[in-house]
Amino acid sequence: MVEINSPPPCPNTVTIRRNPHRRARATPSTQIPLPIPLSSVSPSSTLHQIPPFPIQDILSLEVPQNPNSDNLSISESPSQSESENLKVFLRVRPLALHHQNTGQTGKARTKNAWPQNPITKKASKPKSKKKSEICISVNDAHSVTLCPPKTLQDAKRIKTEVYEGFSHVFSSDSSQDEVFGKMVKPLVDDFLRGKSGMLAALGPSGSGKTHTVFGSPREPGMLPLALHQIFSRTEGCKNQLSRTFYLSMFEICSERGKAERILDLSPDVGDLSMQQSITKRLQEVAISDVQQAESLIARGMLKRATAMTNSNSQSSRSQCIINIRSTPNKMDKEVDLQSNSAVLTIVDLAGAEREKRTGNQGARLLESNFINNTSMVFGLCLRSLLEHQKNPKKPLQKHFQNSLLTRYLRDYLEGKKRMTLILTVKSEEEDFLDSSFLLRQASPYMKIKFDNVKEPVNSLCTKRHFQTLPTVERLKRMKLSSFEACLTNGGNGAGENKEEAPPAKIREVEPHNCSSHPTTAILEVNDDRRPEEGSTELEKERMNMIMQSFAKVLWNVLKEYKEKLKVAESQIQILNESLADEKMRRSELENDLTDLKSQFLCQKVVFLDKGDESSANRPAEHERCHQTDVHEEYFPLENIEDLFCQVGNVDVGIASPLAIPNSEEQHYRLNAGVSALNLDESDQIAGGPSSDINVTNFDVVIASPLAIQNSEEQHYQVTDQECEDFPCNVECVEDRKDLKHVGISDIPFNMDASDSGSSESVANPPNSLLVIANDACYSVEGYQSDNEDSEERLDQPIMSEEDVAPESEPKLNACGKTLSAEKPKRRLLPASSILLKNINSLDFEDENGKSKGTRGEKLAPDERNRTQGSISLLRLLQSHRRL
């Protein structure tokens, strides 16, 4: 007799990793999620870029469960610590089940014994099978070895495959209870804590999915065992009626191979429809005990589509979904029942079939296509989820849209809810390909994580009582909006009226608990009010950890801000210092400017803004510098042409516009004080060998502050033609290349008539100052109003540029300011700007019809026609002289 439960070991073969990348690895779910590494938050690294506050990380902190706090704690199961990963179990169907059956009388039939479909019951006849080899051997609790049959090894060179990393591998001799204890019990525990979950059975046809899920009367499957657990637990609780459970089951099958059909398996109902992921008109039957539930399930299974195939005498031809929903009984009207419900979903998928193997035809073939298609879509969804989790840049493909089953299970297939997979395989050698295909496809699923799923806080029988918690503890859990109600109904809990415990407190539990564990709040409110010590301690510990982490992270963030603040303060200090420097510099510049202004004023060069020609607006410095009797007049010049004028028979021109960049604002003054600068007619200014200095009986002072400051840019020229126009003793240059340049600066104006080389030049009438230099640089200081000083200066010889340079000494202006010493070079700059024509013939007598001197007599009357500006100028000078 063949030994069923202990298959012979796999033949000694060399294990060749055929698909290393698909090889199952150690279940990552065994790793306990650690709290967020607060030490990793480096202030220096985030000094300039402070990360957002990790409130989500803090709130997702997990506290190790206290194993002593709850007898029903899922810590009994090692899978509790694997909660964040998709758990994939593997179950190997016993070998030679048929051999066992056939070896018996034939009456015994354990396959799908519960519930038995009466229609197919008679039709199913056990087939005699040859004794075959096994292709799957269980290595340990987490791995199996898949050995190809010899025929395949020889023909297709298929090598032995090892798959590891399963949450648990159930060998063929594993009982239903064992499978339940390790696989489903944690799910049920979570469900009783208010957490939804799903168990889905995958595998080829006839591998034992239905047997695992539903079992038989002798060997009840996961569903009846779960129901037993649910009701046995609730019965053990005092408040067993605090929750109501509903059962619903429906199937999705093929509509003649063309479409999918949803059929409610509850009694007296029919087809359903699905919108988005919600089934419409699905009937939920409230169940109050196990018997009632089992009866409903048995009736539903009778409605389920099954058929006999070559693989399975009672093969499921549809995807069957069973839901057990748990809702709280005492609910506030405002509370949404759905949002506070937990659902345990168990899916028995129809097994994929190879057409070659099953030989299906007709309707069976259409069903087979539908089944295979659904299985493929299911697998695609999980693969897409896995790839998306590996590389978040990869979008989550919407494969779920391709079948009703995957649409319904969308939340699970997108990783939003936890699920558990049970893979069932057959170990016969002829099932090698099916098993190999399934394992290769499904073993990577164990890497899928459910990041968004949150841990439950309470369990059904922990009896943690909201009202008995300290007020502070309650406030932590409650939103501010419920503060008042909490105080009203709160107190310290013990001995309070139970009815006053407000169900509305459900909404007051923090959102992260409310959303994912809706029943938690209900349990807290409706359980009796004696909290279990362990649970309270656990909750306190968790809250303490959260608060500590919160404080640490907050502290780090504050430190980072403090560092940033320091940097900002130092920058502000630097800026303040530079600002103070700038202010000092500005004040110095202002002082310099004031000095310069005073110098200019003392030189009787006046800047006036437009419309500001009144003496009232003159600067004090200006007034102070002109306390003498000097009479001043101001002539605003509208444009450069106004500067060309004739005074007597001399044209005075300023040829360079640059000399007067803002001519509109420059006022040139003919100062009556020039009368103090009396020069005799014999006075001559020697500026060089070819210079002709003629001093007439009036002064023409054309001075611009800019011209003085930037004497290089002022050019006054005397051209040949201009020389010819004026019958004077000016020695004119031959052409324009020999233009005479006269430089005007702020050095004292020294003239020495004795050095003049042109003694026969026109007699210079007194009270006039005329400077014409040829190839010489003369510095003209603004004369003072002191006549005597002026006379003294005029007695001094005019020095050439070369002479002036080494001997230049600081000169004082009328205000006592040092002028030339500060900027000696300015005085030495070659005169290149002023061109004054020979005005030695300037004669006021000429203008009055009294020709004075030979040159005046020589002038033709038409030559004496001057411009209006020159006439005005002459008259003005005349009047001043008379004064």
Ligand SMILES: Nc1ncnc2c1ncn2[C@@H]1O[C@H](COP(=O)(O)OP(=O)(O)OP(=O)(O)O)[C@@H](O)[C@H]1O
């Ligand atoms: N662990 C097991 N112990 C005893 N019998 C089993 C076991 N697993 C499966 N069987 C038997 O194998 C046969 C096929 O099992 P089952 O119908 O559950 O396969 P299946 O995977 O649901 O197939 P299908 O996908 O076609 O519905 C049944 O008669 C069942 O009783």
